[in-house]
Amino acid sequence: MRYDLTPFYRSTVGFDRFFSLLDQAAADGSPGYPPYNIERTGENTYRISVAVSGFSQGELSIVAKENTLTIKGEKSANENGNKSEVLYRGIAARAFERAFQLADFVVVKNASLENGLLHVDLVREIPEAKKPRSIPISTSAQAPQVVDGSKAAA
Structure with missing residues (x-):
């Protein structure tokens, strides 16, 4: 006899492992x-x-x-066709x-x-589309300029 434990999955928290073990124990065949x-x-x-x-x-x-x-x-x-016991x-x-x-x-x-x-x-x-690929880093951009706080520079 097989029991459906699906309603209990929705209404319980923290017992999912317990119900999974019950499902496995009730399953047919040897694991x-x-x-x-x-x-x-x-x-x-x-x-x-x-x-x-x-x-x-x-x-x-x-x-x-x-x-x-x-x-x-x-x-x-x-398999053999003989009638041995x-x-x-x-x-x-x-x-x-x-x-x-x-x-x-x-x-x-x-x-x-x-x-x-x-x-x-x-x-x-x-x-190939899913494999990781290396992205080269370019160095052609200018370095940021430092602004001096003096009025002479302005």
């Missing part, structure tokens, strides 16, 4: 699955590595829309959806699956 790393591989390059052992390339999807990167994994109902399931085979908020001008360059890790390479490409 720690699957585990992931975010690495900085260069000045403007990043890599997100998600542990997706047991998932094939066809069972994973990556969608970049606006400033959100969403990685989804859905297992097939019966699992006595202990230690390898997670549940579906997941993990969303990452991307900063402005960050684009996905590449995605690869190797050794049970899904690597998504990101690059921050700032347009």
Whole structure:
């Protein structure tokens, strides 16, 4: 059952963190699955590595829309086709959806699956118009003249 706490956000001050924690606790799915790393591989390059052992390339999807990167994994109902009985399931085979908020001008360059890790390479490409530029200071203006308080100068 899901409760809508939106009216409380408007009428309370200082309890927004409390209501956010309640929303997170009531959310479906485990926030720690699957585990992931975010690495900085260069000045403007990043890599997100998600542990997706047991998932094939066809069972994973990556969608970049606006400033959100969403990685989804859905297992097939019966992957092997054999009718064996699992006595202990230690390898997670549940579906997941993990969303990452991307900063402005960050684009996905590449995605690869190797050794049970899904690597998504990101690059921050700032347009020339948005980059800081240096403004030269000119010295051609005349220095201000000092006015002497004597009447002889007037």
